[in-house]
Amino acid sequence: MMRDILGLKKSEKAPVYLRLIDLISFIYTRLGVNYSQMRLILELKMTMDGRRDSALPGFESGRRSDQEKNQFFSSLWVYTLISLFLLFLFAYDNWVFQYTTYFSFLFIMTFSTLLANFSTILLDTKDATLIGTKPVDRKTLGAAKATHVGIYLVAFTLAIGLPVIGFTFYFNGIIAGILVFLLSLLASLWCLGLTLFVYATILKQFDGERLKNIIAYSQISLSVFMVLGYYLVGQIFQVIDPETLLVEMNLSVGHVLLFPMWFVAPFGMLQEGLSTTYIIYTALLIIGTVGLALLFNWNTDKIESNLQKMDSSSTKQTKRSFIERMAASVLCFDPLEKAYFHFGWQITKTEREFKTRLYPSIASALVFPVVMTYTTLTSGEPGVTQSPVTFLYLPYFTMLMIPVLTVSIQFSKNYKGNWVFNLTPNDSKAPFMRAVTKAMLIKILAPLYIAVATLVLYFTGFAYLLQMINGLLLTSVILFLEMKRSVAALPFSRKYAASEANLGCMGTLIFFVPVFIISVIMIVSQSFIPNAEWVILLILVGVNGWWMRKGFNSKAKK
Amino acid sequence: MEPILEISKLIKQFDGKPVLKEVSFSVYPGEIVGYIGPNGAGKSTTVKIILGMIDRDGGDIRLFGQPIESYDVSYKSRIGYVPENADLYETLTAKEYLLFIGELYGMEENVVLKKSEQMMDALGIKESFNGRLASFSKGMRQKVLIISSLLHDPDILFWDEPLNGLDANSVQVIKELLGKLKKEGKTIFYSSHVMDTVEKLSDRILILNDGEVVANGPFEELKEEADGTLEQLFNTLTGFDQHAALAEQFLLAMKGEDADDA
Numbered sequence: 068m069m070r071d072i073l074g075l076k077k078s079e080k081a082p083v084y085l086r087l088i089d090l091i092s093f094i095y096t097r098l099g100v101n102y103s104q105m106r107l108i109l110e111l112k113m114t115m116d117g118r119r120d121s122a123l124p125g126f127e128s129g130r131r132s133d134q135e136k137n138q139f140f141s142s143l144w145v146y147t148l149i150s151l152f153l154l155f156l157f158a159y160d161n162w163v164f165q166y167t168t169y170f171s172f173l174f175i176m177t178f179s180t181l182l183a184n185f186s187t188i189l190l191d192t193k194d195a196t197l198i199g200t201k202p203v204d205r206k207t208l209g210a211a212k213a214t215h216v217g218i219y220l221v222a223f224t225l226a227i228g229l230p231v232i233g234f235t236f237y238f239n240g241i242i243a244g245i246l247v248f249l250l251s252l253l254a255s256l257w258c259l260g261l262t263l264f265v266y267a268t269i270l271k272q273f274d275g276e277r278l279k280n281i282i283a284y285s286q287i288s289l290s291v292f293m294v295l296g297y298y299l300v301g302q303i304f305q306v307i308d309p310e311t312l313l314v315e316m317n318l319s320v321g322h323v324l325l326f327p328m329w330f331v332a333p334f335g336m337l338q339e340g341l342s343t344t345y346i347i348y349t350a351l352l353i354i355g356t357v358g359l360a361l362l363f364n365w366n367t368d369k370i371e372s373n374l375q376k377m378d379s380s381s382t383k384q385t386k387r388s389f390i391e392r393m394a395a396s397v398l399c400f401d402p403l404e405k406a407y408f409h410f411g412w413q414i415t416k417t418e419r420e421f422k423t424r425l426y427p428s429i430a431s432a433l434v435f436p437v438v439m440t441y442t443t444l445t446s447g448e449p450g451v452t453q454s455p456v457t458f459l460y461l462p463y464f465t466m467l468m469i470p471v472l473t474v475s476i477q478f479s480k481n482y483k484g485n486w487v488f489n490l491t492p493n494d495s496k497a498p499f500m501r502a503v504t505k506a507m508l509i510k511i512l513a514p515l516y517i518a519v520a521t522l523v524l525y526f527t528g529f530a531y532l533l534q535m536i537n538g539l540l541l542t543s544v545i546l547f548l549e550m551k552r553s554v555a556a557l558p559f560s561r562k563y564a565a566s567e568a569n570l571g572c573m574g575t576l577i578f579f580v581p582v583f584i585i586s587v588i589m590i591v592s593q594s595f596i597p598n599a600e601w602v603i604l605l606i607l608v609g610v611n612g613w614w615m616r617k618g619f620n621s622k623a624k625k
Numbered sequence: 626m627e628p629i630l631e632i633s634k635l636i637k638q639f640d641g642k643p644v645l646k647e648v649s650f651s652v653y654p655g656e657i658v659g660y661i662g663p664n665g666a667g668k669s670t671t672v673k674i675i676l677g678m679i680d681r682d683g684g685d686i687r688l689f690g691q692p693i694e695s696y697d698v699s700y701k702s703r704i705g706y707v708p709e710n711a712d713l714y715e716t717l718t719a720k721e722y723l724l725f726i727g728e729l730y731g732m733e734e735n736v737v738l739k740k741s742e743q744m745m746d747a748l749g750i751k752e753s754f755n756g757r758l759a760s761f762s763k764g765m766r767q768k769v770l771i772i773s774s775l776l777h778d779p780d781i782l783f784w785d786e787p788l789n790g791l792d793a794n795s796v797q798v799i800k801e802l803l804g805k806l807k808k809e810g811k812t813i814f815y816s817s818h819v820m821d822t823v824e825k826l827s828d829r830i831l832i833l834n835d836g837e838v839v840a841n842g843p844f845e846e847l848k849e850e851a852d853g854t855l856e857q858l859f860n861t862l863t864g865f866d867q868h869a870a871l872a873e874q875f876l877l878a879m880k881g882e883d884a885d886d887a
Contacts, residue, residue: 104729107725107728107729108729111714111717111721111725114716114717114721115714115716115717118716193712195678196678196708196712197708197712197713197714198729199676199677199678200676200678200701200704200706200708201701201702201726201729201730202698202699202700202701202702202729202730202731203698203701203729204697204698274639274640372680375673375678375679
């Protein structure tokens, strides 16, 4: 207890988040966490996040700043900007509809951010060596880690929620405003609690190599569930009258599992009064929250004690696969590039952190097309083939992955190994970038694209084969452009840091606009202008041929 | 005298493969024990289990006279640990890092700062007190780790490869320090690959091979089993006698010739 006083005394110059956590320090103490130690760890982690790791001298192209600034917090406004679109909700007079949409959006954004960007921190094993060997119990360390991620997550959620929360006060009254604020906070803690629960269970059940794979699969399946849930929530409502914006809700027992709905029930009660459905859902929300809190309390130290398993490695024979060899010999034009191609391929195959970042987005890139296909097929219209345009754009969804991919590629757990690039005899940056871009194209984008395209061709017939090929070529060009734009240093040469977790969110935003325009031009021109696909094919083959040979060459050298 | 550390029939498996096969030994207060063995023999795993970083699959560990499961984490404040690979929070400065570690042990800020600055001075890296650890050389990092393991004046030291990356002069300082720590009544349990250091420095030597203790005793005793140096004994016990042939094979491989033809 003496420690708390000490903590409060320090807090006068402490950052906001620490002061806020000081306010709830009694919760930690009650849970059996050593609060002063936890605060110390937290403070240290945040300090480290604020600092950029200086890469190898001489090999980073500019942008090296020693000033302490947390990238994460300063980029949050972008998310606030994105979620401004949610304000259209206030045009509807149905609170339940408003907040269902809001919470679904909130959950999907927070969850995917958490899975993709913060899993690395939750599953970090270094702390066990450096902190776990000191008199710090696992519970305290676990709580510190969870709080560390929690701070980012809460900030993120509030940034997304800000427009809706603010205007709720204006449109729906103070009570609704306070409610939506508190429930938004709760929602972000739910995401954290659920994720920790899943990880704790997996870490407990599995061992060794299998553990690493299952962690990756769990991330994919969590993302799939999220997107599917979003889709199902959308089905609950039907716009009856588009003019008066009247919405009808068909909530049935089957929807009980859609927990974002639980967050909405209190608003239903507030606007429409008590009803059995709302009471049950609100009760579920309370029970769920208590349950998650208990699980969290029970699990925090379990995660820490099982994390070391992640470090055990087994010697599995790896071989260059047929596709890898084929692609290398077809696409790479000099031996150096070929070497880098294999390097990029192998490093992304084995590195867990890379997969952790990327896999959730694979899921969302794939789920949308599949869900849409399913909807179109089940909507009862027999003549699917009559409107093939709805299908033709589906493979373009694969491009959604490109920004995440180009960000992930910059980081590596073994970023220190990049000294090896200094040893190669000639200028290596351009071939390296080309090779890695090609490797990612063949290894990640092309298979996904081809999978979706095959699905499309199955429904529309082979007449559209050329358009599909054009789409793939376009994907390749866009990948090149995005790589060129966003990868400043060498690939795999940066260290993972929490503060850079949402790196590239701006890029993603900017990215969508031109890509959307180009995609529309592609689809429309190929559908209506005769022989356009042949012209486009020629152009794209030309552009691809150029970047695969000369792309990334620096102009200064010539 | 009662042992400060007593391990009996310690078992650990990774992925179904046994890493420690019923390892048993005792360490007595004030002893310097050299724990040696080939790479992958299970040395670091043993230490990690004692420190509670990984769970064991079987066996008993008694530390300071009691089974370790009977303690809460407070027993760790009597341990000083230097990890095998010099892992540090690299974005911090040496000062910040040492302060953090000291405060985790519950020490006062000014005490930690004073101690760590003096210790860094003694090891010749005082001028880097405010430097980022990322810019430190391997030897400097090792020194920081050694300091961080001694800040809180522990009773027993677990040093995994403490001489890693240190230059010859620093090695001598550390060796001298080990002797003085012993005189202070500290127990030192360390692993190393440098055989003549282990031979001269240790009161007792434990050799671990393939998850089993194959030798345990003062060097004088062990010497009687196989003549000569510790290195020779080590080779015999770990069943390794082909270094000449292997070097030859390596050279042939470098030249691109086939070893079988030679």
